[in-house]
Amino acid sequence: MTMTTKELIKQRRAEPWRVELRKKIKNKDRGAIERVKMNELDPVYRATTRLEEVNQGLTEEQAVLEASRCLDCANPTCMEGCPVSINIPSFIKNIERGEFLEAAKILKETSALPAVCGRVCPQEKQCEKNCIQIKMGNKAVAIGYLERFAADYARESGKMSVPEVAPANGLKIAVVGSGPCGLSFAGDMVKRGYDVTVFEALHEIGGVLKYGIPEFRLPNHVVDVEIDGLRAMGVKFMKNIIIGKTISYEDLHEDGFKGIFVSSGAGLPRFMDIPGENLIGVMSSNEYLTRVNLMDAANPESDTPVLIGKQVAVIGAGNTSMDSVRTAKRLGAERAMIIYRRSENEMPARQEEVKHAKEEGIEFLTLHNPIEYLGDEKGHLKQMRLQEMRLGEPDDSGRRRPEPIEGAIKTVDVDEVIVSIGVCPNPLIPNTFKGLVMSRRGTIVVNENLQSALPDVFAGGDIVRGGATVILAMGDGRKAAAAMDEKLQKQL
Amino acid sequence: MYEIVAKEHFSANVVKLEVKAPLIARSRKPGHFVIVRVGEKGERIPLTIAESDSKRGVITLVVQATGHSSRQLCNLEVGDTLTDLVGPLGQATNIKKVGTVVCAGGGVGVAPLLPIVEGMHKAGNRVIVVLAARNKELVILEKQMRSFADEVIVMTDDGSSGNKGLVTKGIEDVIKREKVDLCVTVGPAIMMKFVALLTKKYAIPTVASLNTIMVDGTGMCGACRITVGGKTKFVCVDGPEFDAHQVDFDEMLMRLGAYKEIEKEQNDHDNERIN
Numbered sequence: 073m074t075m076t077t078k079e080l081i082k083q084r085r086a087e088p089w090r091v092e093l094r095k096k097i098k099n100k101d102r103g104a105i106e107r108v109k110m111n112e113l114d115p116v117y118r119a120t121t122r123l124e125e126v127n128q129g130l131t132e133e134q135a136v137l138e139a140s141r142c143l144d145c146a147n148p149t150c151m152e153g154c155p156v157s158i159n160i161p162s163f164i165k166n167i168e169r170g171e172f173l174e175a176a177k178i179l180k181e182t183s184a185l186p187a188v189c190g191r192v193c194p195q196e197k198q199c200e201k202n203c204i205q206i207k208m209g210n211k212a213v214a215i216g217y218l219e220r221f222a223a224d225y226a227r228e229s230g231k232m233s234v235p236e237v238a239p240a241n242g243l244k245i246a247v248v249g250s251g252p253c254g255l256s257f258a259g260d261m262v263k264r265g266y267d268v269t270v271f272e273a274l275h276e277i278g279g280v281l282k283y284g285i286p287e288f289r290l291p292n293h294v295v296d297v298e299i300d301g302l303r304a305m306g307v308k309f310m311k312n313i314i315i316g317k318t319i320s321y322e323d324l325h326e327d328g329f330k331g332i333f334v335s336s337g338a339g340l341p342r343f344m345d346i347p348g349e350n351l352i353g354v355m356s357s358n359e360y361l362t363r364v365n366l367m368d369a370a371n372p373e374s375d376t377p378v379l380i381g382k383q384v385a386v387i388g389a390g391n392t393s394m395d396s397v398r399t400a401k402r403l404g405a406e407r408a409m410i411i412y413r414r415s416e417n418e419m420p421a422r423q424e425e426v427k428h429a430k431e432e433g434i435e436f437l438t439l440h441n442p443i444e445y446l447g448d449e450k451g452h453l454k455q456m457r458l459q460e461m462r463l464g465e466p467d468d469s470g471r472r473r474p475e476p477i478e479g480a481i482k483t484v485d486v487d488e489v490i491v492s493i494g495v496c497p498n499p500l501i502p503n504t505f506k507g508l509v510m511s512r513r514g515t516i517v518v519n520e521n522l523q524s525a526l527p528d529v530f531a532g533g534d535i536v537r538g539g540a541t542v543i544l545a546m547g548d549g550r551k552a553a554a555a556m557d558e559k560l561q562k563q564l
Numbered sequence: 565m566y567e568i569v570a571k572e573h574f575s576a577n578v579v580k581l582e583v584k585a586p587l588i589a590r591s592r593k594p595g596h597f598v599i600v601r602v603g604e605k606g607e608r609i610p611l612t613i614a615e616s617d618s619k620r621g622v623i624t625l626v627v628q629a630t631g632h633s634s635r636q637l638c639n640l641e642v643g644d645t646l647t648d649l650v651g652p653l654g655q656a657t658n659i660k661k662v663g664t665v666v667c668a669g670g671g672v673g674v675a676p677l678l679p680i681v682e683g684m685h686k687a688g689n690r691v692i693v694v695l696a697a698r699n700k701e702l703v704i705l706e707k708q709m710r711s712f713a714d715e716v717i718v719m720t721d722d723g724s725s726g727n728k729g730l731v732t733k734g735i736e737d738v739i740k741r742e743k744v745d746l747c748v749t750v751g752p753a754i755m756m757k758f759v760a761l762l763t764k765k766y767a768i769p770t771v772a773s774l775n776t777i778m779v780d781g782t783g784m785c786g787a788c789r790i791t792v793g794g795k796t797k798f799v800c801v802d803g804p805e806f807d808a809h810q811v812d813f814d815e816m817l818m819r820l821g822a823y824k825e826i827e828k829e830q831n832d833h834d835n836e837r838i839n
Binding site: 273274275283311312313314317318319320323338339340341343345349350352355356358359362363367368371373374375376377379450451498499500 | 601606632636647648650779782786789791819822823826
């Protein structure tokens with residue numbers, strides 16, 4: 073427990089099998105191996121199936137070969153890019169020597185959800201960006217694919233390891249929200265011996281992993297197995313509970329909770345405030361994806377309805393936008409488009425998602441911005457008016473500012489528009505936890521330890537960041553767990 | 565969990581359910597609502613809480629069978645359980661002493677009106693209740709209203725109970741006879757629209773409790789959005805009560821029809837099965 077990460081890396085790297093493994097292939101030869109390509113479903117076929125995963129994972133042979141591309145650096149810079157500090161070379165070298173379960177075990181040491189991260193993390197901007205192979209002029213080791221491989225192997229083998237848990241210390245901790253941030257926090261706290269209860273407002277555990285990310289990118293059963301793993305470690309889950317409403321901050325104190333972690337996630341969807349935005353057929357990506365994913369609305373057996381558009385436009389170009397537009401295509405849209413006011417270079421979505429979307433026949437109307445929606449006499453959306461844009465000088469974000477081209481306005485037929493331009497933080501907790509300090513954007517203000525103005529309340533994920541990725545949320549969960557643990561240990 | 569402990573038929577299509585929900589019973593206030601789900605494939609439907617008893621740990625819901633999901637809920641019997649129940653949601657009613665309050669309810673809107681009537685009475689207001697229904701059989705909670713209200717006026721379309729006429733006539737009669745400081749209205753959107761038009765004419769502040777389409781009920785999806793005073797608001801977190809004179813009821817009525825065709829198919833399917 074007391075060993076630092078650096079010492080642990082050094083110790084593991086010095087194990088005889090690993091020294092042997094390093095000697096087996098010359099670094100030059102490792103670099104000469106071509107980066108593995110993910111096995112994918114055929115685009116034409118997959119655009120018709122909502123439930124089958126696009127990425128099919130690596131075979132054992134592919135994984136072992138890809139693992140051999142890793143040089144097992146003494147100073148692994150890849151780890152610096154990982155928000156949850158996964159011991160990357162250690163898990164990869166275990167794959168190379170064929171010890172797949174051992175690799176999965178190493179992942180679980182620092183990540184509560186490796187099978188999820190292996191699928192949805194933007195590795196190209198994190199661990200893989202720092203890979204030594206890039207500096208040598210090669211492609212980065214496919215760390216994300218390998219992570220997924222090891223996690224999937226462990227799950228499918230039925231021999232998933234349950235991480236060791238410290239003896240119970242009897243301290244009760246409440247977690248608000250069961251998304252990636254809350255789950256990551258819960259995992260780290262239960263490992264330290266705390267009595268952790270996760271409260272979820274919806275009727276399913278998993279937050280955005282369930283209501284947001286579609287099955288074709290992250291199957292629900294993959295998420296459920298990770299949640300069961302946390303349950304096996306002792307984490308308790310309570311659904312249909314809204315902290316601040318069903319159970320108040322004061323009630324939590326009365327019930328003996330010594331620490332509260334708020335990971336309530338993204339709240340209110342943003343709209344553009346343009347004419348016609350409340351017409352029937354215009355909705356937020358949160359609504360669209362919640363209906364299809366959480367409520368299974370596209371299944372005829374489900375009682376929840378969803379509008380099935382034939383000409384669907386998704387406004388925005390983030391990962392959620394790609395999820396929405398690809399879902400629309402799968403539900404039978406003849407035309408499914410992304411409408412984005414900047415150019416393709418500025419798109420916030422992962423490259424892989426954009427590539428997959430294009431392969432599936434999604435149209436990209438970049439440098440276009442909706443200015444009005446038009447409906448029929450019953451209020452059903454019929455058309456949208458788009459302003460053509462061009463890029464001007466860079467703005468505060470460093471990206472070139474989109475400007476309207478005067479007079480360049482076109483009208484496009486649509487029967488469904490999905491607005492996917494981000495979210496504002498959920499006001500539920502801020503409104504009901506007296507004494508919290510909030511930013512002007514509505515996020516909870518925290519110090520460098522993710523502690524809020526209320527000393528027993530820590531917070532992380534979208535309620536602090538205002539909209540980020542699964543892995544950044546998970547990183548917050550880990551960081552907050554370490555800080556809350558330190559605070560509570562001092563008090564003991 | 566969420567067991568049904570009592571059931572009463574108010575009319576052929578309207579039932580009162582008492583549901584075990586100790587945490588919600590403890591924390592709810594007048595004006596709050598819950599989201600209910602029946603069955604693993606069930607829809608999430610919002611219902612305003614009519615009453616609660618924190619000692620017995622139960623809340624009361626009044627449900628009108630209008631479509632597939634509400635019918636499923638009405639068909640539950642004592643001993644059955646709801647699949648999911650979450651709340652209390654929304655902002656509570658702002659209850660304070662203002663003087664004379666007219667509480668106007670129609671259809672199942674009468675049920676969530678009851679705790680408001682009780683609260684307004686206990687806050688020291690003179691409370692006049694106007695209950696509206698198509699006919700005598702559909703008038704609900706009249707007796708309970710009488711225990712808190714200074715006066716209860718019943719309006720039926722056919723005159724089979726109380727006075728013949730719409731809810732607006734009942735309200736206008738009161739306005740013409742005495743000074744009214746506040747009007748609270750709960751019922752079908754079309755009814756609330758006309759109540760708002762009437763009280764606007766007399767410049768009487770009016771609060772309407774809106775029931776829109778919702779999915780999560782916590783602000784996440786925006787399905788419930790409406791326009792109030794030219795700005796988009798979410799009924800689930802900003803409401804469900806709003807200044808009725810500022811609400812764009814025509815837009816709300818339009819949005820309530822979003823799934824009409826899908827609902828009709830579902831109803832036809834249900835009827836086929838029944839037949």
